[in-house]
Amino acid sequence: MKSDATSMLNDKGLAPMQKSKNNGVWARFFRQWDYQLMILPSIAFIIVFSYIPMWGVMISFKDYNLFTGFSASPWVGFTHFKMFFESPEFWTIMRNTLAISLLKLAFAFPAPIILALMLNEIRNMAFKRVVQTVTYIPHFISWVVVSGLVFSMLAADNGPVNDVLLQFNLIKEPINWLSIPEYFWGILVSVGVWKEIGFGSIVYLAAIAGIDPALYEAAAMDGANRIKQIFLITIPSITPVIIIFLILGIGNILNAGFEDILLMTKNLTNGIVMPYAEVIDTYVYQMGIMNQRFSYATAAGLFKSIISVTLLFIANGIARKLGKASLW
Amino acid sequence: MKLNFSDKVLQVIIYFVLILLSFITFYPFWNSLVMSFNVGSDTSLGGVTFWPRAFTLENYQIVFKEKQIFTAYGVTIARTLIGTFVSMFFTSLFAYALSKKGIVFKKGYMIICIVTMYFSGGLIPYFILVYNLHLYNTFTFLIIHGMVNVYNMIIFRTFFAELPDGLEESARIDGCSNFGVFFKIVLPISGPVVATLGLFTAVGLWNDWFTPAVFISDQNLIPLQTLLVQIVNAGTTASLIQNLNTYAQSAVQNSVTVKALQMATMMVATLPILFIYPFLQKYFVKGALVGSLKE
Numbered sequence: 001m002k003s004d005a006t007s008m009l010n011d012k013g014l015a016p017m018q019k020s021k022n023n024g025v026w027a028r029f030f031r032q033w034d035y036q037l038m039i040l041p042s043i044a045f046i047i048v049f050s051y052i053p054m055w056g057v058m059i060s061f062k063d064y065n066l067f068t069g070f071s072a073s074p075w076v077g078f079t080h081f082k083m084f085f086e087s088p089e090f091w092t093i094m095r096n097t098l099a100i101s102l103l104k105l106a107f108a109f110p111a112p113i114i115l116a117l118m119l120n121e122i123r124n125m126a127f128k129r130v131v132q133t134v135t136y137i138p139h140f141i142s143w144v145v146v147s148g149l150v151f152s153m154l155a156a157d158n159g160p161v162n163d164v165l166l167q168f169n170l171i172k173e174p175i176n177w178l179s180i181p182e183y184f185w186g187i188l189v190s191v192g193v194w195k196e197i198g199f200g201s202i203v204y205l206a207a208i209a210g211i212d213p214a215l216y217e218a219a220a221m222d223g224a225n226r227i228k229q230i231f232l233i234t235i236p237s238i239t240p241v242i243i244i245f246l247i248l249g250i251g252n253i254l255n256a257g258f259e260d261i262l263l264m265t266k267n268l269t270n271g272i273v274m275p276y277a278e279v280i281d282t283y284v285y286q287m288g289i290m291n292q293r294f295s296y297a298t299a300a301g302l303f304k305s306i307i308s309v310t311l312l313f314i315a316n317g318i319a320r321k322l323g324k325a326s327l328w
Numbered sequence: 329m330k331l332n333f334s335d336k337v338l339q340v341i342i343y344f345v346l347i348l349l350s351f352i353t354f355y356p357f358w359n360s361l362v363m364s365f366n367v368g369s370d371t372s373l374g375g376v377t378f379w380p381r382a383f384t385l386e387n388y389q390i391v392f393k394e395k396q397i398f399t400a401y402g403v404t405i406a407r408t409l410i411g412t413f414v415s416m417f418f419t420s421l422f423a424y425a426l427s428k429k430g431i432v433f434k435k436g437y438m439i440i441c442i443v444t445m446y447f448s449g450g451l452i453p454y455f456i457l458v459y460n461l462h463l464y465n466t467f468t469f470l471i472i473h474g475m476v477n478v479y480n481m482i483i484f485r486t487f488f489a490e491l492p493d494g495l496e497e498s499a500r501i502d503g504c505s506n507f508g509v510f511f512k513i514v515l516p517i518s519g520p521v522v523a524t525l526g527l528f529t530a531v532g533l534w535n536d537w538f539t540p541a542v543f544i545s546d547q548n549l550i551p552l553q554t555l556l557v558q559i560v561n562a563g564t565t566a567s568l569i570q571n572l573n574t575y576a577q578s579a580v581q582n583s584v585t586v587k588a589l590q591m592a593t594m595m596v597a598t599l600p601i602l603f604i605y606p607f608l609q610k611y612f613v614k615g616a617l618v619g620s621l622k623e
């Protein structure tokens with residue numbers, strides 16, 4: 001690590017006061033020992049807790065066992081990857097992962113934008129503040145509590161959702177929402193929107209606040225009503241911000257969710273919704289932590305990371321080509 | 329501004345949607361709070377909505393008498409306070425040094441940090457590392473997990489880099505060391521940033537149930553949120569109900585339900601967050617913006 005860093009700094013000649021001689025670098029290093037002392041614990045921490053696990057993905061090419069250790073475990077090549085791709089659950093998991101994250105991208109991504117656009121139309125500041133205060137709250141509530149609220153709201157006996165639907169005669173008898181596999185995606189995505197819509201809107205509200213008011217005045221002069229102004233001024237003005245978040249969203253496409261799925265399926269011990277709920281991350285957890293199949297689970301996780309990073313680069317490349325905002 | 333007809337229609341629709349959204353957001357919390365103050369057997373008859381029909385404190389009495397919940401609460405509070413302090417301490421020092429000009433290996437340090445924002449080894453190699461370091465099932469691990477947060481470091485660094493040099497110079501002329509300058513001059517004027525990042529870190533630690541669920545097996549080291557998972561999933565509440573025999577008279581037993589206890593425990597785990605929420609709100613808009621626009 002260190003020799004790499006040294007040579008890199010020497011190439012760039014990052015020594016403003018001194019000639020970049022090798023001993024000069026170390027002399028400066030020890031002269032600024034107190035600054036280096038502030039840095040080193042954190043760098044050591046990152047190397048140990050982030051880089052060793054990165055190297056640790058090598059166990060996906062081995063038959064790792066906690067007790068024999070890394071070096072004593074035999075190499076097995078791509079066996080675990082092959083096993084994962086050929087396992088009967090592979091296509092179900094891929095379908096769920098892609099379907100859930102695409103649904104989240106389709107609903108949870110635009111929802112905060114729409115909320116921000118609506119909040120921007122509100123002239124009554126007190127009302128606006130109340131709506132903001134209330135809708136930000138769920139972001140700060142743990143998924144554990146949120147899942148508890150979901151169970152309570154959707155309960156078959158006296159759950160408010162069933163009560164309301166019965167009241168309006170939309171259903172004949174209470175539905176046990178969480179035990180019907182086909183409803184799981186919808187519930188998961190709705191809860192996701194519910195939890196993050198308010199907090200997600202903050203960024204877009206800030207972007208909207210930066211728009212020059214003269215643009216609206218000019219548009220009003222030309223006879224554009226509010227709806228026209230939203231589509232012709234507000235949305236185009238915040239497009240760069242939207243694109244950045246869209247790129248991040250595409251990079252996250254295999255992160256269909258983890259805590260939410262885990263918690264919303266956890267009390268259903270019969271696993272009835274699992275054919276619709278199992279995604280790569282929950283599968284890695286199940287196989288690795290629960291079943292202790294470390295190498296196999298790491299292979300599944302590594303497969304996911306590689307695709308995620310590739311997608312992020314592709315999305316960023318496309319955005320860059322289009323000449324709009326990009327991440328780097 | 330004058331509104332024409334289509335604008336008025338738009339306003340009405342928007343007000344309607346926003347009121348509905350606020351209600352949908354607020355009601356689950358309120359309803360759970362109401363149920364936690366309602367006699368359990370009465371709640372199960374249905375129809376308890378906006379106000380307790382048969383008010384009682386017995387659900388909370390039972391929850392607070394249960395030793396395990398008490399222990400878990402202690403773990404959560406200790407982890408949140410110590411963990412936030414440790415994380416802020418190391419991350420801010422790290423960021424401060426990296427905000428200085430002419431730091432040897434600075435570019436290398438930054439690359440080491442930024443790579444971790446895009447790549448990670450994933451859960452299983454991390455688990456194996458923690459196991460091999462003998463940190464499995466220790467309180468120490470609950471503190472140091474995520475101790476150095478690269479996003480927070482970058483936000484701190486941006487803030488420190490914008491501070492005027494003159495402030496620090498005068499202290500240095502007075503004979504302050506670099507550590508002295510940081511703790512006596514820089515940190516005190518960085519209140520808003522420390523508060524923002526500190527509050528977000530604290531909320532994250534308070535709400536974290538997953539890390540302890542994976543890395544802690546000792547029931548006495550489990551924080552409240554992780555215990556709550558067990559309770560919401562009805563496993564532990566059954567034993568809570570059994571424990572009532574020791575606490576209460578038979579009249580109370582018949583009126584308490586698993587659901588009422590779940591609600592009370594959920595509220596106990598949530599109310600502290602709702603109490604600090606007004607303080608959070610002052611800072612979190614800033615936090616949300618720097619957090620998402622740092623690139």
